[in-house]
Amino acid sequence: MAQRPQTSATPTRAERPELFPRRLAAPARDRPIVRLEGVHKAFDGQPVLRGIDLEFRHGETTVILGRSGCGKSVLLKHILGIIRPDAGRVEAFGQDLATLGRRDLETLRMQFGMVFQGAALFDSMDVNDNVGFLLYEHSKLSDADIRGIVREKLALVGLEGIEGKMPEELSGGMRKRVALARAIAGDPHVILYDEPTTGLDPVTADTINELILRMQKQLGVTSIVVTHDMASARKIADRMVMVHQGRIIIDDRPEGVMASTDSRVRSFIYGDASLESDASSSGGSS
């Protein structure tokens, strides 16, 4: 793809808001930005979520913990309206997702950025088109301006000069960082991370953790991170929520979770299955 001449400065959302994707006003700071109420979901008769009640607050990094297959990623997709609950209610920016029409739902989704587990980069597009996708689709910015914004976002995640590369030319860590750059391209209020460190070596995983922290500090975003990586959770969490068999079993500050005496929580934190099986054989959690 031919490189366009670089512009000296790309317009910011504050300077030219009319050029950017539609933006919703964030609810008052004392109100939750996202709320789930009694959310149930089953697939092929198999219950995955069994009555989830959760609220996410402004500027907070909430880590949702849980074993593989416990419904963490499904929960995340409920927040974006990609999956609809069988029962219960999902509210974001003060709006009930079930009542929104297609356009309103699209507008709402643009307030979020999501980093998928396998990065989910569009493999038919180069990095520039992947990162700039939202802006190409929903903004009135010129191609040169979008390229400028893409460069800025890539620089923010520590990647430069890779705009022309295809996803298959990137390493796992780079793909995750490109996915993060794509998630922040529209300056979202909330970033959702689905297993951001899974499949990465410890050093690369830590780089991703640092980026998550930096996004929160520099952009002031609300972060919701789904993971089963305790090292990552300890580093980034302001709050930890643990899902077990479709229910929330603990929702506390990291210190509270680490000090929990619940055998299911302890078993997960220490990665020791015997703690849980010991407790169940001796009659349940303490």
Place this chain on the structure above:
Amino acid sequence: MTHRHRVAMIEHVGMTARGVLGELGRFTLFSSRVFAWMFTHLTRWRLLAPQLHEVGVRSLPVVSLTGVFVGMVLAVQIFHQLYNLGAASVAGVLINISVVKELGPVLAGVMLSGRVGGALAAELGTMKVTEQMDALTSLGADPIRYLVVPRFLACLLLIPFLTIYCDFLGVIGGYIMVVKVYGGSAHDYWYYSALVIENWDIVVGVLKSVFFGGAIALISCYKGFYSRPGAEGVGRATTEAFVLSFIMILAIDLLMAIFFKAFYALVWGTPPGVL
């Protein structure tokens, strides 16, 4: 048969019927969403152009081979039989009417359901299982509008042209065998073909191919769109896309043959064509 067996059998039939009806309902909803997007929003050239290239340009080799071989094989089967009856002069008519009315559109459709349909199902299935479709949704783009409509339009627009191209090469293939290999008369080949084959025959073949194209695209995109997770899921979606498209091509061919025959008789008052 015991009472329990009878109950189990009825239960099985009921479950199968429910599954088939459910699948039909989902396919209908899927198709209506495709048509709704297609008629309410213009598809951008940026999305359509790569699909036109994929469906059109990249299908040319396989369609060329299909066309040439169909014409040649028909000539091999027909020429000597007619020659022994002293009717070698009408070999071109039989070859060409078979090519333009039936074999060209149907075999091009079958080849395209393998090449294009398989590729569509595999591509969309992979996008589904790697969460690229969810990523599209999260970025405010509807996957049906963004992925399915351009592919559907590309098939609808280009498969008729590919069929005409296949017909043309079938006619050339027949000519090569009849005239260049068996030494038949070139004049007879073209003269009797032009005399007997009506524009109607060509139009019927091309109209069929429009429906074949639509069916291939809808079925293949549907199968990819609702692919089950994993490599096995994508593989199964691809196989099912081809098999279902193939069956639909045969069914559409039969229904349209009956319809066009009745239509011709209604408008012109006689059955179509001499042959």
